[in-house]
Amino acid sequence: MTRSQVDTVLRWLETRDLEDEVCLQSMQPEFDLSACGQRRLRKIRRLFWSDPGFWSQVLVHSEIGRIVRDVVGPHAALIFHAAFMKPGRIGSRTAFHQDQALWESNYPDALTIWTALTPCHSLNGCLMGYVGSHLGVPIQHQFVKGYEWHSSIPDAHFVGQKPSLYEMEPGEALAWHPLFVHGSEENRSNVDRKAIVAVFTNASHAGFQAKDSFLLAEMERIASVPVDRIVT
Numbered sequence: 001m002t003r004s005q006v007d008t009v010l011r012w013l014e015t016r017d018l019e020d021e022v023c024l025q026s027m028q029p030e031f032d033l034s035a036c037g038q039r040r041l042r043k044i045r046r047l048f049w050s051d052p053g054f055w056s057q058v059l060v061h062s063e064i065g066r067i068v069r070d071v072v073g074p075h076a077a078l079i080f081h082a083a084f085m086k087p088g089r090i091g092s093r094t095a096f097h098q099d100q101a102l103w104e105s106n107y108p109d110a111l112t113i114w115t116a117l118t119p120c121h122s123l124n125g126c127l128m129g130y131v132g133s134h135l136g137v138p139i140q141h142q143f144v145k146g147y148e149w150h151s152s153i154p155d156a157h158f159v160g161q162k163p164s165l166y167e168m169e170p171g172e173a174l175a176w177h178p179l180f181v182h183g184s185e186e187n188r189s190n191v192d193r194k195a196i197v198a199v200f201t202n203a204s205h206a207g208f209q210a211k212d213s214f215l216l217a218e219m220e221r222i223a224s225v226p227v228d229r230i231v232t
């Protein structure tokens with residue numbers, strides 16, 4: 001994403017961050033809590049479905065749309081779209097997992113694209129992952145004491161292995177396979193570490209089902225109508 005696209009998305013997210021919790025319910029919010037009771041947004045989901053016009057412009061006019069069309073193909077559909085806000089000082093970690101383990105349906109062709117909106121480095125909880133893990137098999141996930149957000153891969157699985165750290169600048173993106181093992185540490189800096197993640201898959205597969213889905217081709221149609229809300 002370009003700097004101006006990143007700024008536009010940050011402004012959109014800032015508005016959500018200031019919204020009343022009740023207004024955010026359809027985005028299934030999660031919150032981080034400090035020891036003294038401070039509550040900040042950790043994650044919101046269903047970004048696209050809360051503002052399809054805005055997000056069609058962002059996804060199609062950034063490199064994301066082109067990459068998805070090349071890799072996933074003409075029947076690509078968005079099935080998950082979330083923001084990770086990882087607030088300064090209190091932003092919690094994301095335990096190691098394979099995305100496929102957290103989904104209700106199988107999406108073997110899915111492509112996850114994670115875009116940094118702020119600098120992401122080791123101090124503020126950049127993405128980490130095990131190179132080559134996508135070539136393996138689905139790993140057993142379980143609920144681990146002290147980490148309730150979702151099931152994850154117990155530490156014992158990684159004895160003797162070190163994850164790679166992906167330090168990134170705003171606008172840079174990572175793309176991965178549904179079996180790629182990844183996570184992130186807590187934010188130990190004073191500033192928020194923000195990123196958005198979009199998952200696309202091939203919607204023309206027999207038996208394709210998803211609670212939310214939106215075709216890239218339809219986004220392209222929407223984005224072809226000029227609007228003044230996004231600067232490219």
Ligand SMILES: O=C(O)CCC(=O)C(=O)O
Nearest residue numbers: 084094099183184195197
């Ligand atoms: O942004 C993060 O810290 C975690 C992202 C993640 O785990 C995901 O998108 O699946």
